[in-house]
Amino acid sequence: MPNFLRIIAHIRPYSTYAGMNVFFNVLTILFSLVSLTMIIPFLRILFDIQKLVLDKPNFSFSVEWLTNYFNYTLSQLMLQYGKIEALLLVCLLVIVVFFLKNFFRYAAVFMMAVIRNGVVKDIRNQLFNRILHLPIAYFTEQRKGDMMTRVTNDVQEIEWSIMSVLEALVRDPITIITYLAALFFISPKLTLFVLFVLPITGGIIGKIGKTLKKQSHQAQTQLGILLSIIDETLSGLRIIKGFNAQQMQQQKFVQSNQKHFQIMKNMLRRRDLSAPLSEFLSICVVATVLYVGGRMVLTHSIELEAETFIYFMVIFSQILSPAKSFSKAFYNIQKGMASVERVYQIIDTPDNIHLPAKPLTIKDFTREIEFKNVQFAYGNQPVLHNINFTLKKGETIALVGASGAGKSTIADLIPRFYDVNNGSILLDGNNIQQYHLEDLRQLMGIVTQEAILFNDSIFNNITVGIERQVSDSEVVEAAKIANAHDFIMQLPEGYQSLIGDRGCKLSGGERQRLTIARAVLKNPPILILDEATSSLDSVSEKLVQEALFKLMQNRTSIIIAHRLSTIQFADKILVLNKGKIVEGGTHETLMAKKDGHYRKLVQLQEMQG
Numbered sequence: 001m002p003n004f005l006r007i008i009a010h011i012r013p014y015s016t017y018a019g020m021n022v023f024f025n026v027l028t029i030l031f032s033l034v035s036l037t038m039i040i041p042f043l044r045i046l047f048d049i050q051k052l053v054l055d056k057p058n059f060s061f062s063v064e065w066l067t068n069y070f071n072y073t074l075s076q077l078m079l080q081y082g083k084i085e086a087l088l089l090v091c092l093l094v095i096v097v098f099f100l101k102n103f104f105r106y107a108a109v110f111m112m113a114v115i116r117n118g119v120v121k122d123i124r125n126q127l128f129n130r131i132l133h134l135p136i137a138y139f140t141e142q143r144k145g146d147m148m149t150r151v152t153n154d155v156q157e158i159e160w161s162i163m164s165v166l167e168a169l170v171r172d173p174i175t176i177i178t179y180l181a182a183l184f185f186i187s188p189k190l191t192l193f194v195l196f197v198l199p200i201t202g203g204i205i206g207k208i209g210k211t212l213k214k215q216s217h218q219a220q221t222q223l224g225i226l227l228s229i230i231d232e233t234l235s236g237l238r239i240i241k242g243f244n245a246q247q248m249q250q251q252k253f254v255q256s257n258q259k260h261f262q263i264m265k266n267m268l269r270r271r272d273l274s275a276p277l278s279e280f281l282s283i284c285v286v287a288t289v290l291y292v293g294g295r296m297v298l299t300h301s302i303e304l305e306a307e308t309f310i311y312f313m314v315i316f317s318q319i320l321s322p323a324k325s326f327s328k329a330f331y332n333i334q335k336g337m338a339s340v341e342r343v344y345q346i347i348d349t350p351d352n353i354h355l356p357a358k359p360l361t362i363k364d365f366t367r368e369i370e371f372k373n374v375q376f377a378y379g380n381q382p383v384l385h386n387i388n389f390t391l392k393k394g395e396t397i398a399l400v401g402a403s404g405a406g407k408s409t410i411a412d413l414i415p416r417f418y419d420v421n422n423g424s425i426l427l428d429g430n431n432i433q434q435y436h437l438e439d440l441r442q443l444m445g446i447v448t449q450e451a452i453l454f455n456d457s458i459f460n461n462i463t464v465g466i467e468r469q470v471s472d473s474e475v476v477e478a479a480k481i482a483n484a485h486d487f488i489m490q491l492p493e494g495y496q497s498l499i500g501d502r503g504c505k506l507s508g509g510e511r512q513r514l515t516i517a518r519a520v521l522k523n524p525p526i527l528i529l530d531e532a533t534s535s536l537d538s539v540s541e542k543l544v545q546e547a548l549f550k551l552m553q554n555r556t557s558i559i560i561a562h563r564l565s566t567i568q569f570a571d572k573i574l575v576l577n578k579g580k581i582v583e584g585g586t587h588e589t590l591m592a593k594k595d596g597h598y599r600k601l602v603q604l605q606e607m608q609g
Contacts, residue, residue, distance in 0.1 A: 003340045004333070007162060010119040017111045018170075024108035025171040029178045031101035032318070052078065108171065116163040123343065124155045130346055135353045136417040137378070145228030146221070150346060153223055154339035161336025168329040172322035179319045186312045189302050190293050194316065197285050198323070219267055221342075222260040229253050267335065282323065289316060353416055359436035365443050365525040365556065366428055368392045369414065373423035376409060383409050384579045387423070389572075393525075396557040398567035400601060401576035407560045410576075411528050414558070415441050445519035447548075449531040451511035453503035458488055459495040461503075462517045474521060482517035482547040484510070509544055516547045527557040564602050573598065 011018050052075040078086040128151060139147075183191040233240060233249055240249050290313060296302045297309045304312070374387040384406045391397045399407040412418055413425060416432060425432045432440055453461050462478060463470050475495060479485040487510050491497040503511040519527065529548060545566060561567040568587040575583035575590070575597045583590055583597050590598035 003344055004162075004337060006344065007119070007123075007158065007340055010122050011115055013122070014115045014118050017114045021108050021111040021115070022170055022174070024104045024111065025174055026178075027104040028101055028108060028171070029175045031097055031104065032175075112166060112170075116159065116166060119163055120155060120159040123158065124151065127151055127155065127343055127346060130349070133351065134346075134349060135351060136412070137352060138349060140378075143224055143228040145226065145231050146224030147346075148227050148231075149224040150342050154342050157336055157339035158343065161332040162340070168322075168325045172326040172329070175322040176319055176326070179315055182315050183312060186315070187293075187302060187304050187309075190289070190296065190304070190312065193292060194285075194289055197288055219260065219263045219338075222256065222263055226253070226256050226260060229256055286313075286317060289313070353419055353437070354433070355437060356434055359439075360430060360434050362428070362430075362435050362439045362443065365393060368426075368428070369526070369556070370426040371410075371423070372426065374410075374413065374420050374425060375422040376406075376413065376418065376420050382579060387581060389574060389581065389584065391556060391558065391572075393556050394554065395571040396552060396559065396569070398559045398561055398570035398573045399576060400561060400564060400567065400573060400598065405576035406579040407576055408530055411530050411558060411560055414526075414528065415444050415446065443524055444526045444528060445522050445524035445551075446528045447512070447515050447519055447530070447551075451503060451508070451515045453499060453506075453511055453514060455498070455501045457493075457496045457498055458491070458514065461499065461514055462495075462521055464518055466521060470521065475517075478517045478521040479514075481520045481550045482513045483543045484513040484517050484547075487513075512544050513547055516544065516551055520551055525556060527552060527555050529557065529559045531560050531562050564598075564605055575601070 054072075054075065056072055057069055074086075074090075077089065080086075081089060131147065131151070180191065180195070183194065229249075229252060233253075240246060293304075293309060293312065297304050369391045371387045371389050374384055375382070376384040387406075387410065389397070399410060401407055409418070413420060414432070416437060419433065427435070427440070427443075454464070459472075459475055462475050472495070476485060479488055479495075488495055488497070497505075499505050499511075499514075503514070506514070529552075559567055559570060567573060570587070572584060573587060573590055574581050577597060583593070590596055591602065593599055
């Protein structure tokens with residue numbers, strides 16, 4: 001229920017449209033009520049079943065006065081214009097009333113369209129914004145397919161299951177209340193009996209609807225698993241084919257798809273039960289009221305004429321349609337609430353990267369970066385132990401060691417992709433947690449082993465994150481420094497060429513040189529290079545290495561290197577082993593240690609290479 005209220009709270013920016021929707025719904029209901037009651041009395045007088053009412057009735061707050069006054073008006077109409085003309089006039093009046101009823105009905109839906117789509121748009125924006133700002137650590141625990149399901153299918157389910165029935169949630173209660181008020185006016189005693197019977201049927205429908213929420217949650221979760229399998233298959237298609245694993249992957253998908261089928265089948269069966277069940281229960285209620293009310297009229301237990309009782313039953317029968325619609329809306333809401341919870345699980349996820357109330361601003365890096373007794377763990381798994389080192393402005397430091405030693409973790413701590421568990425990282429004497437996060441990251445350029453590119457033009461990929469206006473010449477100059485200009489100009493549309501999903505139209509070396517051009521254009525004082533050449537062939541590596549050397553000139557750099565031959569120029573090399581710094585120094589001083597870790601790593605690579 002709290003999450004449902006949060007969804008409803010999204011309507012606030014559209015309060016004008018909501019008010020107009022309610023207003024038009026009320027008019028629709030009133031004209032609907034008039035259209036039901038105006039034809040039968042006229043036909044009774046027209047065909048002489050009932051005598052003309054010639055005397056204007058004295059006012060009294062009762063159904064008898066209302067009926068007599070209506071009959072008196074119709075009688076005057078017939079006396080003044082004659083039967084044929086009166087019939088034509090009433091027919092025209094019926095057309096006008098029904099036109100206005102349907103016009104206002106459309107006007108209400110017209111207003112609701114803005115609310116319905118606007119709320120869904122706002123929820124999707126809020127969800128995507130939250131995904132952008134969640135810490136990197138959050139996504140290591142999540143399936144990519146499940147995240148995609150929440151942004152797409154879950155938000156779509158909210159539109160179909162909740163926003164689509166908002167009209168019913170507004171219109172149907174007003175309709176039911178209006179009709180009940182009319183029934184009270186006709187016969188309070190019989191209406192009280194109706195109010196006793198209706199909640200019983202509502203309780204039965206509600207009990208069945210509660211199971212939909214659980215099943216819908218399971219269905220959306222299973223759909224997320226399906227999307228994850230599809231994503232893994234598309235990403236690893238070469239390996240799947242190369243290892244003849246198509247059958248295994250197909251079986252995995254079929255099993256997951258079968259689970260989704262079973263859940264959806266059971267859920268939809270229950271949802272589809274709402275219409276026949278509510279209709280059957282409605283007829284049971286009608287029959288009960290007809291029997292009890294008819295018996296009261298026949299035994300004169302209530303002061304109600306047979307004709308008025310017929311009016312009562314006609315109006316009461318009109319309650320059944322909105323009641324049925326309301327019960328269907330209840331089913332849909334129960335189904336949609338599972339998606340609401342899944343969406344708000346992301347929106348409500350706390351951010352582990354805590355921002356200071358009054359952050360310091362920083363526009364340039366002037367002195368040094370210092371790690372002081374830094375400790376870090378992924379969950380309960382310790383990764384770094386008492387890391388201490390200083391990187392002065394203009395220096396280059398290289399981190400080496402076996403896989404899992406903690407090199408990339410150190411690099412990730414500097415731009416605050418993660419925060420340290422103990423100790424501190426200082427930048428120009430202040431803890432990096434005191435700085436404005438965007439200011440801190442603006443000082444850094446990052447080139448990773450995997451070239452992160454987007455399905456866009458080369459120009460837009462190079463200018464990612466650059467807020468100022470960038471000229472073509474600046475982009476070309478950055479590409480030249482990154483040894484990328486020549487291959488770009490060979491493409492059909494040059495810098496406007498689309499590079500495909502994740503840059504699939506380019507080679508590995510070309511993709512990496514674009515990320516270097518991106519870093520060159522940003523022109524940051526601090527560079528973080530995370531094994532930027534480890535996955536390239538020798539020719540591409542040479543080109544990328546040349547580009548990196550150009551990029552690193554007059555910058556403070558942190559290099560994580562797999563190939564040790566590429567970091568011999570570093571001012572300092574730190575050797576990590578099991579999350580600890582075990583050696584530090586220049587290439588020459590470390591090689592001078594006969595049993596040193598670094599020397600053993602170099603010798604091992606020379607033997608392998």
